[in-house]
Amino acid sequence: MAWKSYLKPEGSIVAGLAVMGTVYAIYQLDLGNAAQVQMTDANHPAVETSHKKASYKAAIVVAGIGLIAKDANIIILGSASIIAMELTYRTAIMAHPETGAMVPPGESVYAPAGDTTSDAYEQMAY
Numbered sequence: 001m002a003w004k005s006y007l008k009p010e011g012s013i014v015a016g017l018a019v020m021g022t023v024y025a026i027y028q029l030d031l032g033n034a035a036q037v038q039m040t041d042a043n044h045p046a047v048e049t050s051h052k053k054a055s056y057k058a059a060i061v062v063a064g065i066g067l068i069a070k071d072a073n074i075i076i077l078g079s080a081s082i083i084a085m086e087l088t089y090r091t092a093i094m095a096h097p098e099t100g101a102m103v104p105p106g107e108s109v110y111a112p113a114g115d116t117t118s119d120a121y122e123q124m125a126y
Contacts, residue, residue, distance in 0.1 A: 005071040012069075016077035019065055023058045023081040030054035031089060038092040042103035047093055054089075058082050 007015055030050050031037055040047050062078030094102045 003070055003072075005073075006069050007071050012071050012073040015065070015069060015071065016073045019062055019074050019078040020081040022061055022065075023078055023085060026058045026061065027054045027085045027089065030057070034088050034092040037089060038095050039097050040093075042094055042096045043105055044093075051089055051093060055082070055086065058085070 005012060030053055031047070037047060058078075059082060062075060062082060066072070066075035066078060091102070094105065096103055
């Protein structure tokens, strides 16, 4: 069974570039720009969750549009942009905000809030 694209060659490239833009937009909407991500605590759980969400969304969009159009160029260009975004955001997520050193994913500089049920708030001087 031959896998014949529904698009003409010039339409295939334009569609691939449009999918690349869509992948970029997904990462921007879910995570913000890489500079903002790098200013957060390394391996922060909220950023990790948003990153996974953006990754899954982008993969679904690329696969869906590529399979609907039956076009390999869309899948190739979309996958290349996902890889570029993953490398960009993974290094930004792992970077320590003050030193810029990479923190392994198992370790985190994130510290959850302390005991919020104590009366420390009431002891504050006004």
